[in-house]
Amino acid sequence: MRISLIVAMLMAGAAMPAAAQSDLGRRVEKLERDVQAVQRKVFPGGAVQPEIVPQQDVATSGVPATSAVADLTARVDALESQLRTLTGQTEENAYRVRQLEEAFNRYRADMETRLAKPVPQPAEEAPSTAPPTPEPAQAETPAAAADPGEQAYLTGYRLWDEGKYGEAQAALEAMVKKYPKHARASYGQNLLGRAYLDDGKPATAAKIFLSNYQTNPKGERAADSLYFLGQALTALKKPAEACKVYDELADVYPTMRDWVKQRLPKARQDAKCS
Numbered sequence: 001m002r003i004s005l006i007v008a009m010l011m012a013g014a015a016m017p018a019a020a021q022s023d024l025g026r027r028v029e030k031l032e033r034d035v036q037a038v039q040r041k042v043f044p045g046g047a048v049q050p051e052i053v054p055q056q057d058v059a060t061s062g063v064p065a066t067s068a069v070a071d072l073t074a075r076v077d078a079l080e081s082q083l084r085t086l087t088g089q090t091e092e093n094a095y096r097v098r099q100l101e102e103a104f105n106r107y108r109a110d111m112e113t114r115l116a117k118p119v120p121q122p123a124e125e126a127p128s129t130a131p132p133t134p135e136p137a138q139a140e141t142p143a144a145a146a147d148p149g150e151q152a153y154l155t156g157y158r159l160w161d162e163g164k165y166g167e168a169q170a171a172l173e174a175m176v177k178k179y180p181k182h183a184r185a186s187y188g189q190n191l192l193g194r195a196y197l198d199d200g201k202p203a204t205a206a207k208i209f210l211s212n213y214q215t216n217p218k219g220e221r222a223a224d225s226l227y228f229l230g231q232a233l234t235a236l237k238k239p240a241e242a243c244k245v246y247d248e249l250a251d252v253y254p255t256m257r258d259w260v261k262q263r264l265p266k267a268r269q270d271a272k273c274s
Contacts, residue, residue, distance in 0.1 A: 028075050035082050149175070149182035153191075160191060165199035168192075186212060186219025193225060197232055206232035223253040227260050227267065234271050243273035 152175035159168035172192040176185055193208035209229035213222050226249040233242035246268050249256065256264075 028079075031079055032075070035079055035086070149179035149184055152179065153182075153184040153188050156188065156191060156195075160195050160198075165195045168195040169199070186216050186221040189216070189219075190221035190225045190228070193228055193232075197228060197235070202232040202235040206236065217252075223249060223256040223260055226253070227264065230267055230271065234267070239271040239273075242271040243268065246271070246273060 152171070156168050156172035156175055159165075159171055169192060172188050172195060176188045176192060179185060179188075182188075189208060189212035193205045193212065196202075196208060197205035206229055209225040209232060212219065212225040213229065216222055226245055230242040230245040230249070233239070233245060246264060249260075249264065253260075
């Protein structure tokens with residue numbers, strides 16, 4: 001309204017009083033400062049510099065007010081343009097925040113659904129040379145969701161079972177390193193060796209199987225590691241060494257579980273043991 005009045009006065013040929021110019025200038029400068037404050041809130045990192053730069057009044061006593069009004073009009077136009085830009089930016093930011101919130105809520109709901117489901121216990125892993133008949137599933141274990149070591153083992157197991165040997169190796173290596181005293185440590189080390197063996201890396205697998213047997217001979221999968229050590233040595237064209245391993249397996253673990261005992265005769269036959 002004030003600017004329209006000024007324009008009307010100019011069109012009528014009236015000169016604008018210096019006091020009115022000064023008052024309008026102060027109000028415009030205040031508006032500029034308000035816009036800059038909004039800019040700082042919208043862009044707190046300072047990535048966008050304010051477009052409005054306060055200017056000094058150029059009108060002096062005795063000089064027609066036309067140039068001062070033109071200057072103030074340009075500054076008001078710039079302020080309005082900047083406010084439109086800030087308003088658009090604010091609306092865009094709000095839209096992005098809503099999108100992030102919706103995506104997070106979907107992710108949280110999905111995770112809550114997954115965690116609410118009971119974690120399936122893995123069936124005993126079957127070697128590549130195993131007969132078609134699967135081995136019975138392992139006994140039930142405590143809820144895995146409450147046991148990070150168990151969960152880490154199950155993660156490695158699922159990756160191995162899906163044939164993702166590289167990812168399984170990384171997951172199981174992390175598991176046995178972080179939980180060396182866990183009840184699943186022997187399982188994890190043995191399955192780690194199998195992940196390398198199934199990945200066509202028998203030399204690395206042999207080292208892991210031997211380590212599992214030597215460092216944890218009473219572990220639940222120590223006997224299995226001796227069996228698979230023989231398998232790895234056979235793959236490395238070292239049948240004599242494989243036969244020695246199978247002999248030690250029979251001597252140290254005469255009560256080995258049936259799953260291994262049923263496969264040992266064929267393993268000895270493949271290595272041409274006497």
